[in-house]
Amino acid sequence: MQGKPKIYFITGVSGSGKSTVGRLLAEQLHLDFRDGDDFHPEANIAKMAGGSPLNDQDRYGWLMRLNELAQTYSDKGVVIACSALREKYRQWLSTDISCPVCWVLLEGSETLLRERLRARKGHFMPVSLLQSQLNTLEVPDYGLKFPITLSPSEIVRRICNECP
Template sequence: MKTAQNHPGIYWIMGVSASGKSTLGLALARALGVPFFDGDDFHPQANIAKMSAGIPLTDSDRAGWLDRLNRLARDHRDSGAVIVCSALKEAYRQRLAEGIPEGIQQWVVLHGAFETLQKRIQARTDHFMPPGLLQSQFDTLELPSYGIQLDVALSPDQMLQRVLETHRAG
């Protein structure tokens, strides 16, 4: 994806917890020379407390968070950014993309087997998202047919190379 202004654009890295969004997002931001933003950093404390307690977020819980991420993307639409967030439903992705021209943004969709992601999330010790909520994310997930589709079985380097190849192809 290259825009008329020839800047990197907004890359949304989406998927369920433990899919590798932050790992890929950080590497992509470095490669493109743009800022990286982790959507988890924009959750209000009430959302973090709820998830930490093993309670899935509702659409209402997510509304303000999605709006903050959309504002962040709009603030960086001229210079580019990589933003990672679950973006589980099409309605969430529409809200995130609101006001951002189609040619300015690209979705990177990370997906994989529940068992693979369950092992990853159980191995994490530094995240507020408990393993018990992974099933609720899979239940909520509406995989888009658009975007760069990447299986989480790929290595982070393989994922990065595929995204960069698409970026260069413009």
């Protein structure tokens, strides 16, 4: 990693490639990678696996855990994959972080996202919840945005160039 430590949030709806891009970016920058899915409470996972979308109350504790995680990495930097669908979620995630935050949104067509979700094995998030995530998504007017038609390595290259 070059320069000051940063917190990189790789965001987007389910199936956008957050974990894949996040892992590659962390490897490239020699940072730890944390997948937001690993921090969901069991109740959230059960709710989503059962086909029900999460609401703000469900997400709040999870996002606060990720914010605490980011705060603990402020001195060395980290890459965190997290949907961060709404502006208030991004505000919660970035509260009291003492180093720069780089926001990355991975964007794709509903058709491509559905294809990716159908091909994914062993994940708790059903394809049926994609529409609720797309309906919830508030695209920020800041940060970096990349189409998921680019290869993960190309997205990582661009992140490194545009958010050094």
